[in-house]
Amino acid sequence: MFGCDYYCTFCIVPFTRGKMQSRSREEILKEVKNLDEKGYKEIIYLGQTVNAYGIDNKFQYDFADLLEETVSLVKNIRWIRFTSPYPTNFNQKQIEVISKYSKIAKHIHLPLQSGNNEILRKMARRYTVEQFLDVISQFREKNEYIGLSTDIIVGFPTETEEQFYDTLSVVEKVRFDQAFMFAYSEREGTKAANYQGAIPYRERLKRLYKLIEVQNKITEEKNREYVGKIVEILVEGSTDKNPLMWEGRTETNKIVVFNKPNKDISGKFAKVKINNSFLWGLEGELIEVESD
Ligand code: SF4
Structure with missing residues (x-):
């Protein structure tokens, strides 16, 4: 509109x-x-x-x-x-x-x-x-x-x-x-x-x-409340501040950061286990990435 x-x-x-x-x-x-x-x-x-x-x-x-x-x-x-x-x-x-x-x-x-x-x-x-x-x-x-x-x-x-x-x-x-x-x-x-x-x-x-x-x-x-849970995110790419950290968003619009994966997975859905939470969002480890 x-x-x-x-x-x-x-x-x-x-x-x-x-x-x-x-x-x-x-x-x-x-x-x-x-x-x-x-x-x-x-x-x-x-x-x-x-x-x-x-x-x-x-x-x-x-x-x-x-x-x-x-x-x-x-x-x-x-x-x-x-x-x-x-x-x-x-x-x-x-x-x-x-x-x-x-x-x-x-x-x-x-x-x-x-x-x-x-x-x-x-x-x-x-x-x-x-x-x-x-x-x-x-x-x-x-x-x-x-x-x-x-x-x-x-x-x-x-x-x-x-x-x-x-x-x-x-x-x-x-x-x-x-x-x-x-x-x-x-x-x-x-x-x-x-x-x-x-x-x-x-x-x-x-x-x-x-x-x-x-x-x-x-x-x-x-x-x-997300800590310990596995969430699905749509991966966007590396964060602006640190190329070694990547980010994506949950369906509920939470930002999730995780360590740089060993290949480009931007634009893919992935599962991340949340280990930490902050005011700006969540941090976790990559568990699974959708197949090509
Ligand atoms: S605040 Fe939103 S709804 Fe109100 S006039 Fe501006 S654009 Fe329109």
């Missing part, structure tokens, strides 16, 4: 990328088929609000239909990913399709932005905290394990300390695997840039550091 017309008050995207537009079903599936025939193992459907796919045809063919048809079309592609969905664009049908097919990777990046309804309203987000939590519960009910990540902004204009603590409490309740956390910063041309009640910059940072502290502890705890 291209563009976005949700106009969250902090975001410049709708002004720069224009209205939401879904690429045609035929064009997408043709491209996917072509990638599949070339041997690609993973694809990512992208859109600012990717699960609003089909909005321009009044959802006669929607995101769930696209995912389901993709699953039945591909042979080599094993992980179909998508980012970023919008919380209230998820419906029963989408949640069922995503949960049902093993070829749809079990990782959802679901932007929360704030854990307080008044701030969400001022951000012009189209959901409440309760609706957001309901989507998370539905995914968790239908999936034994699903990786969850999010985006959060703290220090939005007028945000009180109490409202910030509401965000912390949602973070503690959901226990995201990972979060991209930001102190609010004004974007010229957006509605929120003209809002009264700016939070002093030092206070924004103070809240951000507190949030990072809480989330990092959760991320470390969740990563620790």
